[in-house]
Amino acid sequence: MSLLIVLAALAFLMVVAYRGYSVILFAPVAAMGAVLFTDPSLVAPMFTGLFMEKMVGFLKLYFPVFLLGAVFGKLIEISGFSRSIVAATIRLVGAGRAMLSIVLVCALLTYGGVSLFVVVFAVYPFAAELFRQNDIPKRLIPGTIALGAFTFTMDALPGTPQIQNIIPTGFFGTTSWAAPWLGTIGGVFILVVGMAYLEWRRRAAHRAGEGYGDPATLLNEPAPFPGGRLASPLLAILPLLLVGISNLVFTRLVLQGYGPSHEFIPSAIGNAVPVVQEVPKVAAIWAVQGALLVGIGSILVLAWKPVAASFAEGSRNAVGGALLASMNTASEYGFGAVIAALPGFLVVANALGAIPNPLVNQAVTVTALAGITGSASGGLSIALAAMGETFIANAQAYAIPMDVLHRVASMASGGMDTLPHNGAVITLLAVTGLTHRQAYKDIFAITVIKTLAVFFIIAVFYATGWV
Template sequence: MIAILGLFLGMGLLIWLALRDVNIIFAAVLCAMVVILTNGLPFAQSINDTFLFGDLGAFTFAGRFFLLFAAGAMFGRVMSESHAATSIAMALVNALGAQRALWITVLSGALLTYGGVVVFVVIFAMYPLGLRLFQAADLPKRLFCGAITLGAGTFTLTALPGTPSIHNVIPTLKLGTDLFAAPLLGIFGGAIMFILGMFYLEHERKKAIANGEGFEPGPNDSIPSMESIAKDVPHWGLAMIPLVLVIGTILAPRFAVAMGADAEAGWIAFASSQPVLWPSFALALASLVAVILFSSARAAPVRLMGNGVQDSIIPLLATSAVIGFGGVVAQTGGFAAFTQAIVGADMPPLVSMFAATSTISGITGSSSGGLQIFMATFADSYLAMGVSPEEIHRLAAMASGGFDSLPHCGAVIVLLQICQLTHRQAYKDIGVVTVIVPVIATLLTLALAMIV
């Protein structure tokens, strides 16, 4: 009984501390110790061999994915500092009109994240322009939170095939799939997320106008003029080149094989065998090209890219610490019972897989953490049931991106801090587009996979 209570105490404490903005690395270590002590696990072994260096260890995860995090953050910093990200958003403003603030925010976030720019960079890059657009459209800032999370934090991270996101890479290491696993399911699920999310945001926009709810800046908001935002930005066509290069490089092995090249030889075999290194190379190559293309990035390119790599350290360690906590939880008898209950439940395998991934991601408040834990502890069971690796890859990735965004999610907390809003003011919109919408889309995609 004490062991089970300790397990729930550790998980509940992690959520409580995250909601109070306690450093997630400290919180994960503290909660792991709570679980270790209450479950009678060997202390030194659980810290060294499980939390730090086990298959689900913090340093094991950090080592596996350091290059991907570093390359992604470096690319994001170059695209931000060169104003290329702003250029793409401004092109959408010119095409759609400033009154389409919601659409511009969603589409800009989607283009940037699908092209490899990390979510936090997109939020920082889009926030000044978002303030100007939402002020011009007289829309509440809470809807900016909903729009940026829909575009940058849902379908481009977990659903669309080919995205270089960590969520799309994690399954490849366990399942031997590639970044384009189950492309039709991914496109279907991504389209559902986009359509439902935009329907909700447009409904909220009309309701806000009818209720007289308009734009209110935060106490520290400095709203730039459109002229100052557009100053010194490169042409949008040039700004798109690095994004296209990322996806094109990832796609290159497939194109080469389609044109008759030998899939088992040379660089094609290397790319296919390196699911982490190849997208990392694509992001690094695009960073170099961006430095060459944009004069503002050429002033101090080495320092700029170095600062980008520095940007990756805290997100990497935070994610790794949560996974280390999950590794400790996975050693407990309570988790073993949970695993047996899920896998042995009288329900279709895809449904129980959705339940397992969603539950773990919800507990950890991390989609990448939940997905990594699922792959290490559940994937073999579903492969043994006959579920195809491609379906596990795509559906588990999509399922990880639902309940991860509950109020204690670190990304949600950071977004609200940037926007100077509280959970009470803005979480409803974030929750609908990042929890409810992805869950519905994943269940519909799951149903499609069971039919076809």
């Protein structure tokens, strides 16, 4: 019965998200409904002590990133830099490869250390421009951005600084460069198969006579650039490069400057309790915030006139988008925390542990928990915290290197996590002004391809022994 309660809550949230209802409203409804059927006396304590605690904790850490990312993306749009980048990308890659252009830009940013959410805000304006110019259906934009930002550069390619590639290092004693051959092979598999799928979808839409869509009926359309002269492509892409480079630089400077922990007294009067922060836990967040401020500042310097003319309205839209996106994701985070605390979740975890092959066991367990919680990092953390020692023991019994265990766990976390209730998916659709019904089909196809890639590299390892 406890298992059915967890599955029912998950199914309910997926259905309401797919049908376009607000996850901010229905995530707590689904979570508390599951608690009600498990133990009615825990509804109020779980809502206040777990759901709201996790939700508010997420906002405390990440809302500034959402806000600065939204402002950065809006400035890229109203400055006209997006149009310049689109034009340069078309010339470089070719007019017939609009999707590949967006995928490569997303991949460059995420592999450079830019947050996945920030990439969505920053890339969407010129993705819309590029798709409109090439008359490609707008509904294919989310799937294209997902392929570039949520897949191979998130957790497959060795060295990626995204959190999904960092979490396993603390459990397996590895580095972010673990299993470079397997990671690269898996990344190439995802890119090639994903692009083949997207191009097939584009050609099918073209044969059916479907174009970009009527701008009058589409939502969140970037405003056309009013000026007739485009900025230099090198100048236009500079803010994007500065964000990526600054993120890397600030990550090192923060750790070196503050050390492992930092404390301060919040008041000069009375006996205030010192505020102590563990710097490694927030260094990446501080670095991203600083990098986004550098990017915003660079746009203000490089394109002051067009930005100043539209800044008031543009910033209001950016703030509204940031609030919606962050609240959606925070509600999902609270939902996952509640579900993970229920007895039915333990039943799922124990059942997954019965799979005999150690790598397949780990892959299925991690991707299943990521799917249930709607979070790659959340599912990965829960799986490794609960079963990390078991994974290690099983791998050692089969002489499987820890690097392979790392790469499989990392890639599996980014598999089925992008189900309809995933925070990044909801954010992506909200930013692009599309619904699950319009665009989720292609995101799910990329999700399936990403999940298959995990089992592909497992097969490659067993066939060749490459690491």
